Each structure stands twice: as structure tokens, then as C-alpha cells.
Amino acid sequence: MTRAACDGQHVAVMGTDLRAARNELDAGLPGLRAQSTDRGTLELIVVRPSEGEREMPPSAELTVGHGLVGDRWLASAGRRMDAAGAIDRANQLTLMSTRMLALIAEPERWPLAGDNLLVDMGLDRSGLPAGSRLEIGDGVVIEISEEPHTGCAKFSARFGSDALKFVNSPEGRELRLRGVNAFVVEPGTVSTGDEIRRL
Numbered sequence: 001m002t003r004a005a006c007d008g009q010h011v012a013v014m015g016t017d018l019r020a021a022r023n024e025l026d027a028g029l030p031g032l033r034a035q036s037t038d039r040g041t042l043e044l045i046v047v048r049p050s051e052g053e054r055e056m057p058p059s060a061e062l063t064v065g066h067g068l069v070g071d072r073w074l075a076s077a078g079r080r081m082d083a084a085g086a087i088d089r090a091n092q093l094t095l096m097s098t099r100m101l102a103l104i105a106e107p108e109r110w111p112l113a114g115d116n117l118l119v120d121m122g123l124d125r126s127g128l129p130a131g132s133r134l135e136i137g138d139g140v141v142i143e144i145s146e147e148p149h150t151g152c153a154k155f156s157a158r159f160g161s162d163a164l165k166f167v168n169s170p171e172g173r174e175l176r177l178r179g180v181n182a183f184v185v186e187p188g189t190v191s192t193g194d195e196i197r198r199l
Contacts, residue, residue, distance in 0.1 A: 020104040022162040028103045032175055035099060037128045040121020040196040042136055043098045046111045047071050054111040059191040062140055062184045067092035068116045089183040090147040095119050096179035100167070104159045112158045115179050121196055123176040128198065133185060137194035141186035149179045 047055040047070045061069040073092055096115040101107075110118055117136075122128070130146040155178070156164040167178040 020160060020163050022166060025103055025162060025166040028099075029171070032097070032099055032103075032122075032177065033124075035097065035120075035122030035124075037122040037124060038198045040119050042117060042190060042192055042194040042196055043120050044110060044118040045190065045192060046114070046116055046118065048073075048114060048116075054114075056111060059189055061187070061189055062093070062136075062142070063187045064184050067184055071116060090145040091149070091181045092183040093117060093142060094149055094179050094181055095123060097121065097123055097177070100177045104163045109158075113155070113179070117190075119196060123180045125174055125176060128176075128180070133199040134182075135197045135199055136190045138188070139186060140188040140190050141184075141199065142182045143185050145181045145183055147181045148173070149176070149181045151178045 045057055045060045045068070047057060047060060047068060049055060049070060050072055055070070063069060065074075067073045067089070074087075094115040095117045096113055096119070098110065098118050098120050101110045101113060101118065105112065128134075128144050130144055132144045133141050134144070135141050150173070151164045151167045155167070166172050172178065
């Protein structure tokens, strides 16, 4: 179960008792396949200030060095360095489809997924291969990285084993139903409701 403040801006992650059955998830596949990878909408911004905490500001800064400002990515990224000794930014940001989330949870539980940018758009490999760039709002640009974003034990604990098997199935991986990793190319402010365009 989640605990949320009245204003909906802060959630402490404690798990969920809801579980989506596999047949319900399979029934949602046509809608997931039909999502556009050319345009979409930023529906929710999720900042993770520390392990198990979520904040949902209406706007946030994305920077090349920090990713989503206020998120714990930079603190945890110190363990991941590239060959040149610099911080590996491949998983600086994570995006997930709100249509996928709608199949497994009520909107107030979406932040449990732990992804930074919850978007109403398709994220599949064929439409958004690694190296694809997305413009969010007025000039903020992010790039899809090669690093896969897959479901894990935390995802199963929060949304159920059927949901984990669904996102990690061959089609689930092709459609990137668990989401996608990205990093900031052009910094700036993003806000919920911003249009997202594939460049």
C-alpha cells in the first residue's frame, strides 16, 4: 500500500496489494502496440530524492551533469564509471509509458515504478532505436541509450509476478514495456503536459 500526502506531491514507497492478471495484460497489448513513437505527452515527473521516496513536481530541471535535478541518480551513479573514468550517463533518466502503467496500477501508484518521466507515447525499439532523440517542451532534448531497462524483483513486489513476466516477455522487451533509459543532451525545464517530439 502507498502513503500519499493530500496534495499528491509526495509518496513513500511501501508496495501495493493490487495485482494485474496476465490475461488482462495480454488484452491490453493492441493498445500498447498502437502507440505513436513520433509524438507524446509528459504526464508525470517523478523525483526520487532517496531510496523509497517519490516527489511529483509539476516542473523540474534536466541538466547534462545531474539528469533530473533532485533525483538520487547522481549519488548512485558514482559506482558506475565508463572506460575513461567518467560517470556513465546511460541510465541517467528512465521513461515509462503511462498506458502500460494504467494496465497494472491506479494513477496514484504509478510513481512506485521508479521511473523519472512517465509519458503517453510508445517506446518500442523499432520506433525509437538507441540514439533516437526526443525534444520535450521548448528545447529540452534527451537521447535514448543502448542500456536496456528491465523489470526486477522490486517491480514484481510492487505490481505482481504477472506484470514482471509481461514486461520481460519477448514482445514486452521489443515494445520496451518496462521503459527505456535515456540521458540529457540539451538541458532545461520540463513540465507535466509538455509535448514530446521525436527529432
